[in-house]
Amino acid sequence: MEVIKRGSETEAWEHVGASKVLISLGLGTLTSVYGALPWSEALKGSEVPYPIFDSQESIYATLLKLLDEAILDLDKMPLFCWEVVILLLMEINKNGKH
Numbered sequence: 143m144e145v146i147k148r149g150s151e152t153e154a155w156e157h158v159g160a161s162k163v164l165i166s167l168g169l170g171t172l173t174s175v176y177g178a179l180p181w182s183e184a185l186k187g188s189e190v191p192y193p194i195f196d197s198q199e200s201i202y203a204t205l206l207k208l209l210d211e212a213i214l215d216l217d218k219m220p221l222f223c224w225e226v227v228i229l230l231l232m233e234i235n236k237n238g239k240h
Contacts, residue, residue: 145157149161
């Protein structure tokens with residue numbers, strides 16, 4: 143999430159968009175396997191030591207929202223950068239054998 147914050151501040155949209163895509167990929171995989179997950183309160187550290195579990199439906203809604211935002215972020219980049227991001231994600235997918 144720090145990459146998204148810093149990338150937004152510095153207008154590094156390729157980092158922001160790619161981060162949101164990768165978070166969505168991870169969330170989708172986790173919720174597909176485990177169902178409900180602690181997400182909305184999970185990254186608050188000691189402020190919320192026992193986060194609630196969000197339903198699988200709300201996790202899917204969150205990841206779809208992140209993907210919509212990623213599209214908007216990546217649209218701020220020149221076309222060449224899009225190609226680099228797509229190739230990078232394809233390489234990650236190939237190496238991770240998802």
